């Protein structure tokens with residue numbers, strides 16, 4: 264079992280209705296040791312009927328150049344226990360978590376050169392963390408990030424996201440797609456392929472967000488010549504491989 268770590272809420276900002284940006288400072292002197300693209304698992308301490316404790320993953324969207332502070336953004340998902348808990352945190356409160364976790368980052372087998380990141384919905388947090396990361400900047404200069412989102416006010420404002428990428432020179436393109444849960448979501452995106460994605464695909468591809476879009480996209484990329492080993496996927500929701508709801 265992972266040893267719990269603690270971070271204190273330093274600042275909370277309401278970005279827009281149902282979207283909250285939370286800045287944390289680590290309790291204790293040890294650096295977090297995360298790489299851009301990784302996530303933490305928050306232990307809310309809340310108990311579900313049946314006794315299971317609510318633990319939820321949140322990707323770090325701040326740059327890995329600061330290992331003592333980090334930021335996450337949380338979208339309220341209906342009356343979901345995890346996201347509503349995160350929206351009620353107050354400044355000074357200490358939060359137990361584990362991590363960093365995840366392989367959504369360059370590794371020793373990564374193909375160097377410009378990469379394509381595709382984020383859907385809240386998956387933009389993992390994409391922002393990744394694109395601002397030191398390892399990504401070294402491996403993938405001149406990359407492109409495509410954000411597939413249903414409306415400009417869905418989560419973080421696109422211009423805010425773009426401003427985070429300036430330092431690392433990754434270009435952001437925002438494409439409006441059908442909302443999560445729409446049965447035609449993937450099909451419509453695949454139909455509009457030429458309008459959204461680069462004609463020539465080579466090198467590394469990073470996909471984060473809605474599994475209902477990411478898995479069909481991953482298949483479409485491999486059908487167009489991308490190697491499976493060069494595609495990294497971080498599924499936030501609609502994960503076909505998730506066995507039990509938590």
Ligand SMILES: Cc1cc2nc3c(=O)[nH]c(=O)nc-3n(C[C@H](O)[C@H](O)[C@H](O)COP(=O)(O)OP(=O)(O)OC[C@H]3O[C@@H](n4cnc5c(N)ncnc54)[C@H](O)[C@@H]3O)c2cc1C
Pocket residue numbers: 302319320321322323335336337338339340342343344345346347384385388389443497498499500501509
């Ligand atoms: C690796 C990883 C990183 C994540 N990072 C973030 C992040 O940075 N910011 C963030 O807001 N969330 C993020 N999530 C989602 C988060 O972990 C929770 O699933 C979310 O906060 C809802 O939890 P809940 O307890 O409120 O609702 P639940 O009752 O657990 O959720 C209800 C259902 O909604 C689904 N769901 C979760 N998010 C969405 C969404 N955006 N649109 C539609 N359905 C959704 C859940 O999978 C679940 O099936 C991440 C998930 C993973 C696996």
